[in-house]
Amino acid sequence: MNQLLDHILACRTQADYYRLAIMAECNAVPSDMAVLFRHMDRLPKESLEWAERTRALMFAQADIVQPFRRTLVSSHVAFFTTRQAPDEPRDLILACCGLVDRLQVPISVVLQHLDGRRFDVLLVRDPTRRIYLQGVPDYGSDLRLVAERIRRDVNLDAYRSVCSLGTSGGGWASFILGSLLGADRAISMSGKPPGLTFRLARMWEKQGYSLDKDNAGFGVFQQLFDSIPDPSTRLLAFFGADYRDDREGAEAFEQMVGAVGIGFRGIDTHNLMGTIVERRRLATFLDYYLTGDLGKIVPPAGQRTVELDSFDQPGGRPGTAAVGEQHAPGGA
Incomplete structure (x- = not known):
């Protein structure tokens, strides 16, 4: 029995269950969740639906648990790896969470859909909900x-490649950090430049911050990007083609920093990562776009909306064997 189960059994109110679910979604690795799933019969009804939903998402494409381990680098930066030997060749993903400290889906779901033999993940969060306009608390202002x-x-030179990926409010941070660090590519999922979203601006204004697009929104983003000497990182802005706000966000990225917008037809929601998981495409999406040949994966100009299954066939991760010994409990 793991600590997560103990904490769930100690909950007394609905608010307790809710806070614990958020904590688990932001921190638990796949093996933590797999242990919990073995004790579904002990879960109270307040947590059962959440656990069943998370299990379905985690094992949408693979039933062998990816054995990632989590190490805190600082209070809001974590490193995930399955590495057994220091000289193993690896690719690094720098992941920038959105407003709710996740990548639109629980961290365990994203890790479970990565090939643990290939990827390490450095995860950064801004829990202040200022979407990195003041950096990451206790790490950089x-x-x-x-x-x-x-x-x-992090010894970036030890990696075969570095890619940044950010969701929602972390999309612009992915573009800036990826470019500053010389990443091969930087990916935004449903992201937009800060200052574009009226809802966020209103929320920040209520907290006493002035965030009109001329100073702390568009200005900060443009100034930061323009200050990077000779940026070579390829910027890819993914969005649901039928979701207007995110389409406008991708268009703003195209105009401001030369990003390539790629829309998935038939998706009309902001939660692009969640939709890709539910359609059993996340593992193949990550394999294809994180390290694939940029000359092949970027659609030609004028053809920047694609089908979600255009990059692979249905099923599991192509050409790879799953890592680890644990299988999905409960037949998921």
Whole structure:
């Protein structure tokens, strides 16, 4: 029995269950969740639906648990790896969470859909809900300082490639950090430049911050990007083609920093990652777009909306064997 189950059994109110679910979705690795799933019969009804939903998402494409381990780098930065030997060749994903400290789906779901033999993940969060406009608390007060700290904490030269990926409010941070660190590519999922979203601006204004697009929104993003000498990182902005707000966000990225917008037809929701998981495509999407040949994966101009299954056939991760010994409990 793991600590997560113990904490669930100690909950007394609906608010307790809700807070614990958020904590687990933001921190638990696949093996933590797999242990919990073995005790579904002990879960109270307040947690059962959440656990069943998370299990379905985790094992949408693979039933062998990816054995990632989590190490805290600072209070809001975590490193995930399955590495057994220091000289194993690896690719690094720098992941920038959105407003709710996740990548639109629980962290365990994203890790479970990665090939643990290939990828390490450095996950950053801004729990202040200022979407990185003041950096990452206790790590760097702006994104340039965050990038400098990452260079000190992680030997980027040891990796075959570096890719950044950010969801929603972390999309623009992915573009800036990826470019500052010389990543091969930087990906935004349902992201938009800060200052574009009226709802967020209103929320920040209520907290006493002035965030009109001329100073702390568009201005910060454009100034940061323009200050990067000769950026070579390829910027990819993914969005649901039928979701207007995110389509406009991708268009803004195209106009401001030359990103390539790629829309998935038939998707009309902001939660692009969740939709890709539910359609059993996340593992193949990540394999294809994180390290695939950019010359092949970027659609030609004028053809920037694609079908979600255009990059692979249905089923599991192509050409790879799952890592680890644990299988999905409960027949998921």
